[in-house]
Amino acid sequence: QTRKKKIGLIGGGQIGGNLALIAVQKNLGDVVLFDIPAAEGLVKGKALDINQLSAVDGYDCRVTGTTDWKDVAGSDVIIITAGVPRKPGMSREDLLDINLKIMRDVAANIKTHAPGAFVINVANPLDAMVFALQKISELPKHMVVGMAGVLDTSRFKCFVAEALGCSIRDVEALVLGGHGDDMVPLVRHTTVGGVPLTELLAQDKLDAIVKRTREGGAELVGLYKTGSAYFAPASSAISMAESFLLDRKRILPAAALLEGQYGINGYFFGVPVQIGAGGVEKILTPKLDESEKAALEKSFQSVKKTVDSVKL
Numbered sequence: 001q002t003r004k005k006k007i008g009l010i011g012g013g014q015i016g017g018n019l020a021l022i023a024v025q026k027n028l029g030d031v032v033l034f035d036i037p038a039a040e041g042l043v044k045g046k047a048l049d050i051n052q053l054s055a056v057d058g059y060d061c062r063v064t065g066t067t068d069w070k071d072v073a074g075s076d077v078i079i080i081t082a083g084v085p086r087k088p089g090m091s092r093e094d095l096l097d098i099n100l101k102i103m104r105d106v107a108a109n110i111k112t113h114a115p116g117a118f119v120i121n122v123a124n125p126l127d128a129m130v131f132a133l134q135k136i137s138e139l140p141k142h143m144v145v146g147m148a149g150v151l152d153t154s155r156f157k158c159f160v161a162e163a164l165g166c167s168i169r170d171v172e173a174l175v176l177g178g179h180g181d182d183m184v185p186l187v188r189h190t191t192v193g194g195v196p197l198t199e200l201l202a203q204d205k206l207d208a209i210v211k212r213t214r215e216g217g218a219e220l221v222g223l224y225k226t227g228s229a230y231f232a233p234a235s236s237a238i239s240m241a242e243s244f245l246l247d248r249k250r251i252l253p254a255a256a257l258l259e260g261q262y263g264i265n266g267y268f269f270g271v272p273v274q275i276g277a278g279g280v281e282k283i284l285t286p287k288l289d290e291s292e293k294a295a296l297e298k299s300f301q302s303v304k305k306t307v308d309s310v311k312l
């Protein structure tokens, strides 16, 4: 006899609402959609709307909208999207002060109400927010991750599939490093149906895909104008939650606490990790050539600069 899983979503905005919908559609568990009192109507409305959709489509999981942290207690997984998104012209780092204030509140409440949860942070600047989350909540390092790599990798895969006119399902790729403009799409490691991508596309095309991937977030901000991407980020975070809840042991790129990998110690940074019932069960470190190492170091220096400016 297994009980239904519980998924706590902190932040009921654009990504939060989509997380709730996808979690229910995948029957992952009952969802608690939490936001601040000013957004009480928003989360209660989204919960009611999704519960009514469940009747049409026959889903068994329920969504509860709340502004009370007590309702989040006992969550198996928590996904944090509480925070302000970018507007055109802003960098993710511009969000640091305002989102850090929110993270202090959220992390302290997770520590009090749901210290046993596997927590996935989505709020930006990603690598600094997940660092603050783990320090403040004092949750074990293997129970805290940041979502960025799955999204960045899926953007990269999308552009590759478009360029080749092939199914995106056959593109295997990996984007390493921080969630910023100097993230590291590993072109040399990318395959399409088992064939190296470097044999299929000319260098100028590959360079253009890398550039578009790195600026993928800004491209969406430029189109939406009032905020940032939300469908693909929601799906990406759900794939991580699902791997934990179902003990899938998928290898997914995510920001995990590094302790010596690639010479990095004490920072969250994007690497391939195995996510299963034990949380982050393994960290993988693919071998890099000199130019890839240099690119990763550049990305790390950007992350380090932001993280070192975080005052907890």
Ligand code: A3D
Pocket: 010, 011, 012, 013, 014, 015, 016, 034, 035, 036, 039, 081, 082, 083, 084, 085, 086, 095, 099, 102, 105, 106, 122, 123, 124, 126, 147, 148, 151, 179, 227, 228, 229, 230, 233
């Ligand atoms: P938005 O639609 O504004 O939703 C954010 C929600 O957080 C709002 O409903 C707020 O009321 C709520 N909130 C604010 N303070 C608190 C608090 N203390 N406790 C609980 N909830 C609170 O934004 P969004 O959903 O579009 O984006 C959310 C975050 O995700 C932003 O920081 C984005 O920059 C970030 N984001 C990250 C990625 C990554 O790949 C890492 C991609 C896209 C967006």
